Amino acid sequence: MTSKLPQYPGLPAVINGNGAVAHVMKHVCGGVIGYPITPSTEIAELFEQARAEGGLNVWGKHPFFVETEGEHSAQSGALGAALTGGEYISNASSSQGILYAMESHYVTVGKKIGGFVLQVAARVVSKHSLNVMAGHDDVYALLPSGYTILFGSNPQEAADLAAISYRASALSLIPVTNAMDGFATSHVMSEALLPEPALLRDYLGDPSGRIKSPTVAQEMLFGAKGRVFQLNEYLKRHADDFTEQALTAVREHLDGAADAIEADNAGELVDATLAWIPAELHSQWRRQWVNSDEKGTRQRVPALVDLHNPGITGTVQNQPDFQAGAVDHRTHFASAVPALIRQSMDEYAALTGREYKPVMAYDCEDADYIMVGLGSITDDVRALLPYLRSQGLKVGVVSIKALQPFPEAEFVEALASAKSVMVLERSDETALTRAVTQSLFKARANADRPQYDGIPAMAKAPSLTTAIFGLGGHDVQPRHLIAAFKHMADGKNTPLIYLGSQFFGKDSVSSLAILEDKLRAAYPETEAMALETEDNPEGLLPESALRIRFHSVGGYGTVATGKLLTDILAGVLDMHSKSAPKYGSEKSGAPTNYYITLSPEPVLFTNAELEDVEVVISPDHQAFVHT
Template sequence: MIATKAQPAKVPYPGIRITTNGNQLVAYHTEARITDGGIFYPITPSTEMGEMYQQAYAEGQLNVFGRSTLAVECEGEHAAQGGAIAYSVTGRRVVNFTSGQGIVYGVEQYYHAPGKLSTMVLEVAARALTKHALNVHCGHDDIYGCLDTGWIMLFAKDAQQAADQALILRKVTEKALTPGINIQDGFLTSHLERTFRKHESDLLREYLGAPDDIVECPTDAQRTLFGPTRRRVPKVIDLQNPALIGPVQNQEHYMNGVAARRNNFV
């Protein structure tokens, strides 16, 4: 008998080969296809991500769930981050794009998002911060500036990993109810042109699910808040039945809230 070599199993979603760069692969070919909205302000080297998201919006593209998207260019990075957080807690799947000084300018807003159970994702093309001179090229000191703000942070070695991580991070943020930052190196990755693979639409729908899907709560803390099930992206603020979040608290209540978040959502 002649032994035959077993054929490898067929990969159901091998990806679609395209020539592009990191900014375009993440923004146009990934985030614009899975989110309800992008709220951002342009800054080098992530400017192109916002531009590509706006291009998808201008072309009238629907996301893979057949829904129209929202693209908002704010007056600055602080406003963009605040807007993205606010939109996300109304039950929307949201992305922001930024780099460098844009991160540290908006860092006050970064503490809000985990405390309000935001599931948003921040896409970053990492950039050096201005010290003795301005530098728009790669550095990680911008990212380290928000290291202790309570966000999940993933670093990508290349554009393909950045696009793959965009999906993985989105899945994690929506399960853990903790926002995430997806990081690629500015210029070295964000502007490098070569052949990558964009994800099939069926893969995006199958892997992520829609923001308004009803899912089981995975932890005791979430079951206490929402009951046995919840929206995949919760409406922390229901615009049809609005209530205040983010009140002023004195020490005893504030301390309990910080401790509860640390034990149950980090």
């Protein structure tokens, strides 16, 4: 946070991640095309609710919303809307919905549309049977399509990164995925400072307005030839209406004052030229002047399809063309994204005081043992750092905010003191581990022979472990993360572990013990993949903190009650809050829990079910039977 009072401090609210993202969308988007899929459904629902009530975006336009027949149609429709330019457009999706629309996601990136943001509440991709809970499978599946991918850890970051995503997309002309954990952020209630409408208007700018082309490639493709060029073209068309002397004089004037004329969007310098312009052409000349675009500028969200003169944006790319297109995309567009992300984050911080970087490092300056992760789990780790440091362990955590392009240089810099690194993976695909491994490889290679520009050399790479956690909403207790840090501190270098899973029991009944012995003998490596844990330590929350657990059944209104109670208690008690539901994919009729934590300090724990609580509320009279 910056020390200076920001121009836009934010609107205080207790809200979940879906609501925070929808707040930005309703003020920004010119249209949303989507299809419901848990856990991102609420994002589009809240947007449509605001639109249906007559809400206008910050540029005074009434947006549109279309619910299609499926996720593929939703993304194809959103792509079509974005191609028309002049509006910020979004879709919201998750899991199988993203996979179903995958070919359209590739095309969305390939068309180089600006101002499009895919809002994702990340969810596991169901394999054997249905699961609608958190996982990073869907986000990882988007990586080869070429999206810029940002990842928030809580409702505050979900809202802020949503705004930053629209800015980065409009500047880079590469669509952005703004991701957060399904349920672990999308459905978690906590305090947030929501972006003010005035902030969004000033920060993002009118999507139909003009900006200087941020890169040379963009200027070549989309940049205007300029006011002076257009005025000279007008003179060519009307040369017969001028005397030779007047024509020469006006051309010399245009050339001599070109810079001032290019910037004169209001037409204040027109009068200085009228002495050379025939009287009957004064009005035309003024219109030509005012309606010509400044040289090198483009529409903030360019139009690639003209609705009044529709055409094809490209049908085939044969043998030489496809590779040429891929080369152009990487070298002239994707290569500019890292700098434009940082620019977008810095501009946002200047207005709000809320600072973001592609890599957010916490207590890493002197850390021997560092965890690396995406999303809400890094908040859980942050909550444990003071306790672990009080135990003599130098620990830290790196929260990745920009997954793609991966910020290799900043990441390696954050690991400068690390002896051991553990990558927290909410997917068995382990794409984050690959990015981390590649970064460390380049840093190590630079120590022997400089090859990779900008990446700090690393004389000795830290040991590396992948820890898979929280798949499908699996519980992650503080003791699991503490055991993982101690695993690193003990010098163990197991390449793969699972947090919260045990392969073999300590006191198994004889029949089960026989089976476990067979498995242990056949798969000896699995024993090292599980960590021994102790009880959760006391004192992780202040003494005055209050924890509440609901036991109920889906359909009893417990989730709505929990949301309301969180908002009310946080206000009445003047305390920070965090709350979340926990239920199965069956939803209605199945056991449902709701957890609320209230504390005088900000609550970072997110992924742990509340085991020790001060209050239990049970609307379900059979809670002890089936919960």
